[in-house]
Amino acid sequence: MSTKYQAIVWLLIILLAGTAGCSSAPVIPPPETAVVPTPPEAPNTPDQVRLKDGLTGRELSPGEAAELSDRLLASGNEVTDQDMARLELVLLKALKNPDKAHQAVLWRNLGIIHYHQKKYKQARQELQASNELNPKSARTHYYLARLFIHQGQIYERQGKKGVSKQQFKRAAIEMEMARKLEPSNPIYRQDIRQTVGQGQGR
Numbered sequence: 623m624s625t626k627y628q629a630i631v632w633l634l635i636i637l638l639a640g641t642a643g644c645s646s647a648p649v650i651p652p653p654e655t656a657v658v659p660t661p662p663e664a665p666n667t668p669d670q671v672r673l674k675d676g677l678t679g680r681e682l683s684p685g686e687a688a689e690l691s692d693r694l695l696a697s698g699n700e701v702t703d704q705d706m707a708r709l710e711l712v713l714l715k716a717l718k719n720p721d722k723a724h725q726a727v728l729w730r731n732l733g734i735i736h737y738h739q740k741k742y743k744q745a746r747q748e749l750q751a752s753n754e755l756n757p758k759s760a761r762t763h764y765y766l767a768r769l770f771i772h773q774g775q776i777y778e779r780q781g782k783k784g785v786s787k788q789q790f791k792r793a794a795i796e797m798e799m800a801r802k803l804e805p806s807n808p809i810y811r812q813d814i815r816q817t818v819g820q821g822q823g824r
Contacts, residue, residue: 726756767796
């Protein structure tokens with residue numbers, strides 16, 4: 623037997639010995655499924671809790687609904703779409719109440735909600751209803767200005783320059799009213815077109 627042949631035989635023996643008892647393919651354990659921890663729910667603020675209770679528990683009075691909606695829609699607050707929808711229902715319920723003392727605020731805040739929901743026609747009707755009840759609300763004038771700017775920009779894109787200018791003039795009048803009523807409010811001193819373009823301010 624040649625040396626080369628002997629080397630091949632020994633190699634075969636070693637290989638066969640190594641695989642003895644391993645007639646089946648090795649079993650690969652299934653990969654562990656990664657358990658992704660669910661992030662804890664953001665803690666609800668007292669106003670969010672009150673809002674939920676206002677729909678499922680004791681109904682809010684018009685005054686409570688006005689105060690709650692004012693706080694939730696205050697400038698700088700991030701209100702979720704779900705909270706907006708809940709607040710809309712609370713305000714609609716409160717508007718059915720025979721107590722009319724807070725109607726101007728309720729209509730205004732409903733208009734603000736519809737403005738942010740891009741329901742501009744509804745928002746305009748509600749803000750104008752609020753303005754008729756209380757023409758001294760800077761916030762109402764500010765949102766009417768935003769609506770007129772928005773409408774003016776739409777007409778501008780459509781090439782309707784005359785109508786567009788009218789809307790911008792109306793916006794300027796509303797902004798001037800807001801500034802006169804609350805001269806120290808920095809939001810009302812901003813360029814309204816820029817504010818609308820960036821979606822700022824509540």
